[in-house]
Amino acid sequence: MGRNESIPAPAVRRLSLYLRQLEAFRDSNLHTVSSKQLGQALNITDAQVRKDLAYFGQFGQPGIGYGVDELIAKLRHILGTDQTWRVLLAGAGNLGRALLSYRGFQSKGFEVVAVFDNDPSLQGQPIGEDGPVVQSIEQLVSVVQKENIRLALLAVPAAVAQSVTDGMIGAGIKGILNFAPVSLLVPGDVTVANVDLAVHLEQLSFSIGSSGL
Protein backbone atom coordinates (compact mmCIF):
# COMPACT_ATOMS: atom_id res chain seq x y z
CA MET A 1 0.00 0.00 0.00
CA GLY A 2 3.11 2.17 -0.33
CA ARG A 3 2.55 5.77 0.62
CA ASN A 4 0.01 5.05 3.34
CA GLU A 5 1.81 2.53 5.48
CA SER A 6 3.04 4.90 8.18
CA ILE A 7 -0.23 6.73 8.80
CA PRO A 8 -2.44 5.32 11.57
CA ALA A 9 -5.81 4.03 10.34
CA PRO A 10 -7.74 6.08 12.95
CA ALA A 11 -6.20 9.27 11.55
CA VAL A 12 -7.39 8.33 8.07
CA ARG A 13 -10.86 7.58 9.43
CA ARG A 14 -10.94 11.00 11.05
CA LEU A 15 -10.11 12.61 7.69
CA SER A 16 -13.53 11.43 6.50
CA LEU A 17 -15.13 13.01 9.57
CA TYR A 18 -13.26 16.28 9.02
CA LEU A 19 -14.33 16.30 5.39
CA ARG A 20 -17.99 15.70 6.31
CA GLN A 21 -17.91 18.46 8.92
CA LEU A 22 -16.16 20.90 6.58
CA GLU A 23 -18.84 20.26 3.97
CA ALA A 24 -21.46 21.10 6.62
CA PHE A 25 -19.55 24.30 7.49
CA ARG A 26 -19.43 25.22 3.82
CA ASP A 27 -23.17 24.63 3.49
CA SER A 28 -23.60 27.07 6.41
CA ASN A 29 -21.52 29.65 4.50
CA LEU A 30 -18.54 29.46 6.86
CA HIS A 31 -15.38 30.29 4.91
CA THR A 32 -12.67 29.91 7.56
CA VAL A 33 -12.53 27.59 10.59
CA SER A 34 -10.01 26.97 13.36
CA SER A 35 -8.84 23.52 14.41
CA LYS A 36 -10.71 24.20 17.65
CA GLN A 37 -14.02 24.81 15.86
CA LEU A 38 -13.51 21.77 13.67
CA GLY A 39 -12.60 19.63 16.68
CA GLN A 40 -15.44 20.89 18.85
CA ALA A 41 -18.03 20.00 16.23
CA LEU A 42 -16.72 16.42 16.28
CA ASN A 43 -15.76 15.98 19.94
CA ILE A 44 -12.07 15.80 19.02
CA THR A 45 -9.34 17.97 20.58
CA ASP A 46 -7.79 20.70 18.43
CA ALA A 47 -4.37 19.14 19.07
CA GLN A 48 -5.62 15.88 17.54
CA VAL A 49 -7.01 17.73 14.51
CA ARG A 50 -3.66 19.45 13.90
CA LYS A 51 -1.73 16.21 14.42
CA ASP A 52 -3.92 14.26 12.01
CA LEU A 53 -3.63 16.87 9.29
CA ALA A 54 0.13 17.21 9.80
CA TYR A 55 0.59 13.66 8.46
CA PHE A 56 -0.41 14.97 5.07
CA GLY A 57 1.29 18.36 4.87
CA GLN A 58 0.95 21.91 6.07
CA PHE A 59 -2.57 23.29 6.12
CA GLY A 60 -4.07 26.54 7.35
CA GLN A 61 -2.36 29.49 8.99
CA PRO A 62 -1.66 29.98 12.71
CA GLY A 63 -4.10 32.47 14.19
CA ILE A 64 -6.28 32.47 11.07
CA GLY A 65 -7.33 28.88 10.58
CA TYR A 66 -8.19 26.81 7.56
CA GLY A 67 -9.88 27.97 4.39
CA VAL A 68 -12.94 25.70 4.27
CA ASP A 69 -13.05 25.24 0.48
CA GLU A 70 -9.32 24.76 0.29
CA LEU A 71 -9.21 22.13 3.03
CA ILE A 72 -12.18 20.28 1.50
CA ALA A 73 -10.33 20.11 -1.80
CA LYS A 74 -7.13 18.92 -0.13
CA LEU A 75 -8.87 16.22 1.94
CA ARG A 76 -10.66 14.94 -1.15
CA HIS A 77 -7.36 14.75 -2.92
CA ILE A 78 -5.76 12.85 -0.02
CA LEU A 79 -8.69 10.44 0.21
CA GLY A 80 -8.66 9.98 -3.55
CA THR A 81 -12.23 11.16 -4.04
CA ASP A 82 -11.38 14.17 -6.15
CA GLN A 83 -11.60 11.71 -9.01
CA THR A 84 -14.56 9.49 -9.86
CA TRP A 85 -14.11 5.87 -8.85
CA ARG A 86 -15.88 3.35 -11.02
CA VAL A 87 -17.31 0.71 -8.72
CA LEU A 88 -18.93 -2.66 -9.35
CA LEU A 89 -21.83 -4.08 -7.41
CA ALA A 90 -21.99 -7.84 -6.82
CA GLY A 91 -25.53 -8.84 -5.85
CA ALA A 92 -28.68 -7.21 -7.22
CA GLY A 93 -31.09 -8.15 -4.41
CA ASN A 94 -32.78 -5.65 -2.10
CA LEU A 95 -29.52 -4.53 -0.55
CA GLY A 96 -27.81 -4.15 -3.92
CA ARG A 97 -30.74 -2.11 -5.24
CA ALA A 98 -30.67 0.04 -2.12
CA LEU A 99 -26.94 0.67 -2.60
CA LEU A 100 -27.50 1.64 -6.23
CA SER A 101 -30.07 4.24 -5.26
CA TYR A 102 -28.00 5.53 -2.32
CA ARG A 103 -27.40 9.18 -3.08
CA GLY A 104 -24.40 9.48 -0.81
CA PHE A 105 -22.15 7.56 -3.21
CA GLN A 106 -22.32 9.60 -6.38
CA SER A 107 -21.91 12.92 -4.59
CA LYS A 108 -18.72 11.57 -2.98
CA GLY A 109 -17.16 10.44 -6.24
CA PHE A 110 -18.27 6.81 -6.50
CA GLU A 111 -20.18 5.60 -9.55
CA VAL A 112 -21.55 2.07 -9.86
CA VAL A 113 -20.80 1.17 -13.47
CA ALA A 114 -21.44 -2.61 -13.48
CA VAL A 115 -23.82 -4.92 -11.63
CA PHE A 116 -23.54 -8.69 -11.36
CA ASP A 117 -25.95 -11.32 -10.07
CA ASN A 118 -26.20 -15.02 -10.72
CA ASP A 119 -30.01 -14.98 -10.82
CA PRO A 120 -30.82 -15.45 -14.54
CA SER A 121 -34.21 -13.72 -14.12
CA LEU A 122 -32.40 -10.46 -13.27
CA GLN A 123 -29.75 -10.65 -15.98
CA GLY A 124 -30.03 -8.54 -19.12
CA GLN A 125 -32.30 -5.98 -17.46
CA PRO A 126 -31.33 -2.56 -16.18
CA ILE A 127 -31.52 -2.00 -12.44
CA GLY A 128 -33.78 0.89 -11.50
CA GLU A 129 -34.78 3.39 -14.14
CA ASP A 130 -31.44 4.05 -15.76
CA GLY A 131 -29.06 1.82 -13.82
CA PRO A 132 -26.54 -0.58 -15.33
CA VAL A 133 -27.76 -3.82 -16.94
CA VAL A 134 -27.33 -6.83 -14.65
CA GLN A 135 -24.72 -9.27 -15.95
CA SER A 136 -23.89 -12.81 -14.93
CA ILE A 137 -21.03 -13.31 -12.49
CA GLU A 138 -19.20 -15.24 -15.21
CA GLN A 139 -18.73 -11.95 -17.05
CA LEU A 140 -17.16 -10.25 -14.05
CA VAL A 141 -13.51 -10.91 -14.91
CA SER A 142 -13.70 -9.54 -18.43
CA VAL A 143 -15.73 -6.47 -17.40
CA VAL A 144 -13.40 -5.59 -14.49
CA GLN A 145 -10.38 -5.83 -16.74
CA LYS A 146 -11.94 -3.96 -19.65
CA GLU A 147 -13.30 -1.18 -17.41
CA ASN A 148 -10.27 -1.15 -15.07
CA ILE A 149 -12.50 -1.32 -11.96
CA ARG A 150 -10.71 -1.49 -8.59
CA LEU A 151 -13.51 -1.12 -6.01
CA ALA A 152 -16.44 -3.44 -5.33
CA LEU A 153 -19.60 -3.42 -3.23
CA LEU A 154 -20.29 -6.98 -2.07
CA ALA A 155 -24.00 -7.53 -1.39
CA VAL A 156 -24.40 -11.25 -2.02
CA PRO A 157 -25.63 -13.87 0.48
CA ALA A 158 -23.08 -14.92 3.11
CA ALA A 159 -22.86 -18.44 1.70
CA VAL A 160 -21.35 -17.29 -1.61
CA ALA A 161 -19.49 -14.19 -0.37
CA GLN A 162 -16.04 -15.82 -0.26
CA SER A 163 -16.26 -17.44 -3.69
CA VAL A 164 -17.48 -14.21 -5.30
CA THR A 165 -14.65 -12.39 -3.49
CA ASP A 166 -12.07 -14.83 -4.83
CA GLY A 167 -13.35 -14.22 -8.35
CA MET A 168 -13.30 -10.46 -7.95
CA ILE A 169 -9.74 -10.46 -6.60
CA GLY A 170 -8.62 -12.69 -9.44
CA ALA A 171 -10.07 -10.08 -11.79
CA GLY A 172 -8.08 -7.25 -10.18
CA ILE A 173 -10.36 -5.78 -7.51
CA LYS A 174 -8.28 -4.16 -4.71
CA GLY A 175 -10.93 -2.80 -2.32
CA ILE A 176 -14.17 -4.40 -1.15
CA LEU A 177 -16.99 -2.90 0.88
CA ASN A 178 -18.44 -6.06 2.39
CA PHE A 179 -22.06 -6.22 3.54
CA ALA A 180 -22.17 -9.99 4.00
CA PRO A 181 -21.97 -10.92 7.70
CA VAL A 182 -18.82 -13.04 7.21
CA SER A 183 -15.07 -12.44 7.51
CA LEU A 184 -13.52 -12.54 4.06
CA LEU A 185 -10.07 -14.02 3.50
CA VAL A 186 -8.10 -11.78 1.14
CA PRO A 187 -4.44 -11.33 0.16
CA GLY A 188 -2.40 -8.54 1.78
CA ASP A 189 -2.73 -6.13 -1.13
CA VAL A 190 -6.54 -6.15 -0.97
CA THR A 191 -8.44 -4.02 1.56
CA VAL A 192 -11.82 -4.99 2.98
CA ALA A 193 -14.14 -2.65 4.88
CA ASN A 194 -16.85 -4.56 6.69
CA VAL A 195 -20.25 -3.01 7.26
CA ASP A 196 -21.46 -5.17 10.12
CA LEU A 197 -24.84 -3.74 11.00
CA ALA A 198 -25.26 -5.95 14.04
CA VAL A 199 -22.16 -4.36 15.62
CA HIS A 200 -23.82 -0.95 15.36
CA LEU A 201 -26.98 -2.29 16.98
CA GLU A 202 -24.94 -3.86 19.79
CA GLN A 203 -23.36 -0.49 20.50
CA LEU A 204 -26.81 1.10 20.64
CA SER A 205 -28.15 -1.61 22.87
CA PHE A 206 -25.20 -1.12 25.23
CA SER A 207 -25.65 2.66 25.39
CA ILE A 208 -29.36 2.36 26.10
CA GLY A 209 -28.79 -0.29 28.72
CA SER A 210 -31.55 -2.60 29.79
CA SER A 211 -33.15 -0.15 32.20
CA GLY A 212 -36.04 0.66 29.89
CA LEU A 213 -37.25 -2.91 29.49
Place this chain on the structure above:
Amino acid sequence: MGRNESIPAPAVRRLSLYLRQLEAFRDSNLHTVSSKQLGQALNITDAQVRKDLAYFGQFGQPGIGYGVDELIAKLRHILGTDQTWRVLLAGAGNLGRALLSYRGFQSKGFEVVAVFDNDPSLQGQPIGEDGPVVQSIEQLVSVVQKENIRLALLAVPAAVAQSVTDGMIGAGIKGILNFAPVSLLVPGDVTVANVDLAVHLEQLSFSIGSSGL
Protein backbone atom coordinates in the same frame (compact mmCIF):
# COMPACT_ATOMS: atom_id res chain seq x y z
CA MET B 1 -26.67 6.89 30.48
CA GLY B 2 -25.83 5.90 34.06
CA ARG B 3 -23.69 2.82 34.35
CA ASN B 4 -21.84 3.35 31.09
CA GLU B 5 -20.50 6.85 31.43
CA SER B 6 -16.98 5.98 32.56
CA ILE B 7 -16.20 3.37 29.90
CA PRO B 8 -14.46 4.64 26.75
CA ALA B 9 -16.51 4.18 23.56
CA PRO B 10 -13.61 2.46 21.73
CA ALA B 11 -13.53 -0.21 24.47
CA VAL B 12 -17.24 -0.86 23.96
CA ARG B 13 -16.73 -1.08 20.21
CA ARG B 14 -13.99 -3.64 20.75
CA LEU B 15 -16.37 -5.76 22.85
CA SER B 16 -18.36 -6.32 19.65
CA LEU B 17 -15.18 -7.38 17.86
CA TYR B 18 -14.23 -9.74 20.70
CA LEU B 19 -17.71 -11.24 20.63
CA ARG B 20 -17.58 -11.75 16.86
CA GLN B 21 -14.15 -13.40 17.11
CA LEU B 22 -15.16 -15.60 20.04
CA GLU B 23 -18.16 -16.81 18.04
CA ALA B 24 -15.77 -17.69 15.22
CA PHE B 25 -13.53 -19.57 17.70
CA ARG B 26 -16.57 -21.43 19.03
CA ASP B 27 -17.58 -22.38 15.48
CA SER B 28 -14.05 -23.80 15.07
CA ASN B 29 -14.57 -25.89 18.24
CA LEU B 30 -12.07 -23.94 20.34
CA HIS B 31 -13.15 -24.08 23.98
CA THR B 32 -10.47 -21.95 25.68
CA VAL B 33 -8.52 -18.97 24.37
CA SER B 34 -5.86 -16.65 25.80
CA SER B 35 -6.01 -12.87 25.58
CA LYS B 36 -3.02 -13.19 23.25
CA GLN B 37 -4.89 -15.47 20.84
CA LEU B 38 -7.95 -13.27 20.93
CA GLY B 39 -5.86 -10.16 20.37
CA GLN B 40 -3.77 -11.67 17.59
CA ALA B 41 -6.85 -12.62 15.60
CA LEU B 42 -7.94 -8.98 15.72
CA ASN B 43 -4.61 -7.13 15.55
CA ILE B 44 -5.03 -5.89 19.12
CA THR B 45 -2.43 -6.33 21.89
CA ASP B 46 -3.21 -8.81 24.68
CA ALA B 47 -2.75 -5.99 27.20
CA GLN B 48 -5.51 -4.04 25.48
CA VAL B 49 -7.80 -7.09 25.51
CA ARG B 50 -7.29 -7.55 29.25
CA LYS B 51 -7.74 -3.83 29.94
CA ASP B 52 -10.98 -3.64 27.94
CA LEU B 53 -12.47 -6.65 29.68
CA ALA B 54 -11.38 -5.40 33.11
CA TYR B 55 -13.86 -2.52 32.81
CA PHE B 56 -16.64 -5.07 33.15
CA GLY B 57 -15.34 -7.45 35.78
CA GLN B 58 -12.98 -10.35 36.23
CA PHE B 59 -12.89 -12.85 33.37
CA GLY B 60 -10.77 -15.89 32.65
CA GLN B 61 -7.96 -17.38 34.68
CA PRO B 62 -4.26 -16.44 34.54
CA GLY B 63 -2.29 -19.11 32.65
CA ILE B 64 -5.46 -20.83 31.43
CA GLY B 65 -7.37 -18.18 29.53
CA TYR B 66 -11.03 -17.58 28.90
CA GLY B 67 -13.75 -20.17 28.49
CA VAL B 68 -15.09 -19.33 25.03
CA ASP B 69 -18.75 -20.10 25.73
CA GLU B 70 -18.63 -18.36 29.09
CA LEU B 71 -17.05 -15.18 27.71
CA ILE B 72 -19.54 -15.11 24.81
CA ALA B 73 -22.40 -15.26 27.31
CA LYS B 74 -20.87 -12.53 29.46
CA LEU B 75 -20.17 -10.19 26.53
CA ARG B 76 -23.74 -10.64 25.28
CA HIS B 77 -24.99 -9.78 28.72
CA ILE B 78 -22.81 -6.66 28.88
CA LEU B 79 -23.87 -5.55 25.40
CA GLY B 80 -27.50 -6.24 26.25
CA THR B 81 -28.01 -8.74 23.45
CA ASP B 82 -28.75 -11.71 25.67
CA GLN B 83 -32.31 -10.47 25.48
CA THR B 84 -34.30 -9.86 22.30
CA TRP B 85 -34.64 -6.22 21.36
CA ARG B 86 -37.80 -5.30 19.53
CA VAL B 87 -36.85 -2.82 16.84
CA LEU B 88 -38.89 -0.65 14.50
CA LEU B 89 -38.03 0.11 10.91
CA ALA B 90 -38.89 3.52 9.48
CA GLY B 91 -38.85 3.38 5.68
CA ALA B 92 -39.91 0.38 3.62
CA GLY B 93 -38.02 1.17 0.42
CA ASN B 94 -35.20 -0.98 -0.98
CA LEU B 95 -32.91 -0.30 1.95
CA GLY B 96 -35.65 -1.00 4.50
CA ARG B 97 -36.49 -4.28 2.76
CA ALA B 98 -32.82 -5.22 2.69
CA LEU B 99 -32.53 -4.53 6.41
CA LEU B 100 -35.59 -6.67 7.11
CA SER B 101 -34.08 -9.62 5.29
CA TYR B 102 -30.62 -9.11 6.82
CA ARG B 103 -29.88 -12.30 8.68
CA GLY B 104 -27.29 -10.78 10.95
CA PHE B 105 -29.90 -8.97 13.04
CA GLN B 106 -32.10 -11.77 14.27
CA SER B 107 -29.19 -14.02 15.22
CA LYS B 108 -27.77 -11.18 17.35
CA GLY B 109 -30.97 -10.57 19.29
CA PHE B 110 -32.70 -7.88 17.23
CA GLU B 111 -36.21 -8.43 15.89
CA VAL B 112 -37.98 -5.94 13.64
CA VAL B 113 -41.54 -5.94 14.97
CA ALA B 114 -43.01 -2.85 13.26
CA VAL B 115 -42.48 -1.14 9.91
CA PHE B 116 -43.59 2.36 8.96
CA ASP B 117 -43.69 4.17 5.62
CA ASN B 118 -45.68 7.15 4.45
CA ASP B 119 -46.27 5.68 0.99
CA PRO B 120 -49.98 4.67 1.03
CA SER B 121 -49.41 2.03 -1.66
CA LEU B 122 -47.19 0.09 0.77
CA GLN B 123 -49.39 0.42 3.84
CA GLY B 124 -51.54 -2.48 5.00
CA GLN B 125 -49.39 -5.08 3.24
CA PRO B 126 -46.82 -7.34 4.85
CA ILE B 127 -43.18 -6.79 3.90
CA GLY B 128 -41.57 -9.89 2.45
CA GLU B 129 -43.22 -13.24 2.94
CA ASP B 130 -44.01 -13.08 6.63
CA GLY B 131 -42.73 -9.67 7.66
CA PRO B 132 -44.67 -7.07 9.64
CA VAL B 133 -47.50 -5.16 7.95
CA VAL B 134 -46.44 -1.66 6.86
CA GLN B 135 -48.18 1.06 8.85
CA SER B 136 -48.45 4.80 8.29
CA ILE B 137 -45.99 7.02 10.17
CA GLU B 138 -48.96 8.59 11.96
CA GLN B 139 -49.36 5.32 13.84
CA LEU B 140 -45.76 5.30 15.04
CA VAL B 141 -46.30 6.97 18.41
CA SER B 142 -49.06 4.65 19.54
CA VAL B 143 -47.26 1.50 18.34
CA VAL B 144 -43.95 2.46 20.00
CA GLN B 145 -45.69 3.11 23.28
CA LYS B 146 -47.89 0.03 23.14
CA GLU B 147 -44.99 -2.26 22.17
CA ASN B 148 -42.44 -0.46 24.35
CA ILE B 149 -39.95 -0.22 21.47
CA ARG B 150 -36.65 1.60 22.22
CA LEU B 151 -34.51 0.99 19.09
CA ALA B 152 -35.15 2.15 15.53
CA LEU B 153 -33.64 1.60 12.10
CA LEU B 154 -33.97 4.81 10.08
CA ALA B 155 -34.04 4.13 6.34
CA VAL B 156 -36.05 7.05 5.00
CA PRO B 157 -34.88 9.65 2.44
CA ALA B 158 -32.49 12.30 3.80
CA ALA B 159 -35.07 15.07 3.31
CA VAL B 160 -37.48 13.61 5.88
CA ALA B 161 -34.95 11.95 8.21
CA GLN B 162 -34.98 14.70 10.87
CA SER B 163 -38.76 15.02 11.04
CA VAL B 164 -39.22 11.24 11.31
CA THR B 165 -36.50 11.23 14.00
CA ASP B 166 -38.29 13.94 15.98
CA GLY B 167 -41.47 11.89 15.88
CA MET B 168 -39.70 8.70 16.96
CA ILE B 169 -37.99 10.43 19.87
CA GLY B 170 -41.27 11.96 20.95
CA ALA B 171 -42.68 8.43 21.01
CA GLY B 172 -39.89 7.17 23.29
CA ILE B 173 -37.19 5.83 20.95
CA LYS B 174 -33.74 5.99 22.64
CA GLY B 175 -31.39 4.53 20.02
CA ILE B 176 -31.35 5.08 16.25
CA LEU B 177 -29.30 3.31 13.60
CA ASN B 178 -29.27 6.02 10.93
CA PHE B 179 -28.76 5.16 7.26
CA ALA B 180 -29.75 8.57 5.90
CA PRO B 181 -26.65 10.58 4.86
CA VAL B 182 -27.46 13.45 7.24
CA SER B 183 -26.45 14.39 10.80
CA LEU B 184 -29.45 14.02 13.08
CA LEU B 185 -30.06 16.45 15.93
CA VAL B 186 -31.13 14.49 19.02
CA PRO B 187 -31.38 15.17 22.77
CA GLY B 188 -28.59 13.97 25.07
CA ASP B 189 -30.43 10.85 26.24
CA VAL B 190 -30.79 9.50 22.68
CA THR B 191 -27.93 7.67 20.94
CA VAL B 192 -27.44 7.70 17.18
CA ALA B 193 -25.15 5.36 15.27
CA ASN B 194 -24.55 6.57 11.73
CA VAL B 195 -23.92 4.11 8.93
CA ASP B 196 -22.29 6.43 6.43
CA LEU B 197 -21.39 4.18 3.54
CA ALA B 198 -19.48 6.90 1.70
CA VAL B 199 -17.04 7.09 4.64
CA HIS B 200 -16.22 3.41 4.19
CA LEU B 201 -15.66 3.91 0.47
CA GLU B 202 -13.38 6.88 1.15
CA GLN B 203 -11.27 4.71 3.44
CA LEU B 204 -11.00 2.08 0.72
CA SER B 205 -10.15 4.64 -1.91
CA PHE B 206 -7.40 6.00 0.36
CA SER B 207 -5.93 2.59 1.02
CA ILE B 208 -5.88 1.68 -2.64
CA GLY B 209 -4.38 5.05 -3.58
CA SER B 210 -4.63 6.34 -7.10
CA SER B 211 -1.74 4.30 -8.46
CA GLY B 212 -3.98 1.87 -10.33
CA LEU B 213 -5.84 4.47 -12.33
